[in-house]
Amino acid sequence: MNNKPGKVFFVFIFTGLLLWFGYAQALTLSVESDYVISSYEVVLVLHELLLVFWLGPDIGIFIWSTKVANPANSDATRVTAAGMMHTIDLFPRVCISLMLTVGGILTEVVGIEHAWWQWIAILPLGPVWLTLVVIAYLKEGTSVGETVAKLDKWLRWIVVVSVPISVAYATSIGRMDNAPWVSAKLLIFAAIVLLGLLARRHLDAMQGGIRELAANGSSDALNAKLVGSVKSARPYIIAIWVGLAVASWLGIEQPGSIQSEMRSAAVSVTGDMTQGGEQTWK
Numbered sequence: 188m189n190n191k192p193g194k195v196f197f198v199f200i201f202t203g204l205l206l207w208f209g210y211a212q213a214l215t216l217s218v219e220s221d222y223v224i225s226s227y228e229v230v231l232v233l234h235e236l237l238l239v240f241w242l243g244p245d246i247g248i249f250i251w252s253t254k255v256a257n258p259a260n261s262d263a264t265r266v267t268a269a270g271m272m273h274t275i276d277l278f279p280r281v282c283i284s285l286m287l288t289v290g291g292i293l294t295e296v297v298g299i300e301h302a303w304w305q306w307i308a309i310l311p312l313g314p315v316w317l318t319l320v321v322i323a324y325l326k327e328g329t330s331v332g333e334t335v336a337k338l339d340k341w342l343r344w345i346v347v348v349s350v351p352i353s354v355a356y357a358t359s360i361g362r363m364d365n366a367p368w369v370s371a372k373l374l375i376f377a378a379i380v381l382l383g384l385l386a387r388r389h390l391d392a393m394q395g396g397i398r399e400l401a402a403n404g405s406s407d408a409l410n411a412k413l414v415g416s417v418k419s420a421r422p423y424i425i426a427i428w429v430g431l432a433v434a435s436w437l438g439i440e441q442p443g444s445i446q447s448e449m450r451s452a453a454v455s456v457t458g459d460m461t462q463g464g465e466q467t468w469k
């Protein structure tokens with residue numbers, strides 16, 4: 188944990204390379220279609236990258252956490268595994284911080300418009316939240332780091348409360364009539380942020396246990412504490428993955444939208460599909 192600026196520099200270079208890869212991917216898609224990279228393609232690739240770099244590292248953290256909790260591993264292995272968890276954890280945090288802003292822009296690009304006052308919240312949210320996440324990581328263990336981590340936590344609670352309120356308001360005035368799937372995605376996002384806050388309570392207790400492990404070595408009581416915190420965080424983590432999967436499905440299928448109904452209307456089935464029936468597209 189001593190070389191944090193180096194690690195963060197590495198994360199930014201890595202992210203930059205991936206964004207470049209995403210941009211190249213968008214270019215390939217465009218060449219297949221119209222030779223033009225549209226803003227839609229760029230934002231869509233960014234949105235998908237956020238999912239990839241959220242879920243992938245999250246699974247990594249989960250696997251490392253089982254190594255930390257396992258008393259059969261040496262103390263040194265367990266402390267190293269905890270260090271890995273801590274480093275990888277920056278990725279999901281970065282992705283969560285940017286998801287609402289990128290999702291909000293994507294929503295506008297696909298034709299679901301926002302009021303001017305919503306832009307005042309949507310656009311700065313991502314950069315501000317990302318700054319808090321990075322400062323909290325870089326300055327961890329200092330008073331500045333602790334203050335910024337608290338601000339990050341409060342911001343999460345604000346998101347948990349304000350997103351459902353804003354979805355309820357937009358639904359009540361009929362703005363989401365053609366895009367109920369976006370409302371569902373927003374509610375899932377708020378639920379995921381809440382689940383993350385609840386899971387963190389258990390994982391924070393684990394950090395205390397790791398420090399004890401590094402300083403004094405393992406003991407039966409400490410092992411039980413570590414196993415307990417991993418076990419209690421597990422249901423929240425699995426619920427987050429289910430939420431991510433459902434949000435992805437909603438983004439692909441867009442149930443309730445005009446496009447989704449047009450897609451269904453475009454398919455006609457003749458006969459029994461299990462017995463040689465045919466599916467044709469109009």
Ligand code: HEM
Pocket residue numbers: 231234235238286287290291293294295297369372373375376379430431432434435436437438439
């Ligand atoms: C909770 C985490 C989220 C995940 C895992 C997620 C994932 C996805 C995925 C996989 C797609 C399909 C992309 C494709 O068809 O290639 C998608 C589409 C979309 N997402 Fe999300 N999303 C999330 C949150 C959000 C949020 C919060 C918003 C809006 C505020 C949003 C807005 C959209 C829009 C508008 C599309 C459709 C783009 C199109 O029509 O092609 N997403 N999302």
